[in-house]
Amino acid sequence: MDLLEHEKEFVLVADLPGMKEDDFNVAVQDNVLTLEGKRTFEHGADNGNGGYHYSERASGTFCRRFLLSTAVDAEKITATYKAGVLEVHLPKAPEAQPKRIAVQASS
DSSP, X not given: OEEEEOSSEEEEEEEOTTOOGGXXXXXXXTTEEEEEEEXXXXXXXXXXXXXXXXOOOOXXXXXXXXXXXXXXXXXXXXXXXXXXXXXXXXXXXXXXXXXXXXOOOOO
């Protein structure tokens, strides 16, 4: 999982291979971004004729929370999920974005 901060937005990129969109939830509340879900993995039954020798595929529930340093515009958040990669764009609230101040030279 990566959480990036740009001038006008945060971007979360998470690898969730083998999961469907219904297997996880993304939410933002009080400047906290939450990604939670459940990964299931069906182990084949060992009937005495062979089975797993070794498995590193993780299964179970997960929950990650990130405290965002500035407020985001919840109405403009977008998320896409393609080829096992979740990408969430969280635009910063207008009041949280940097503002350029014009400086005038005195004569």
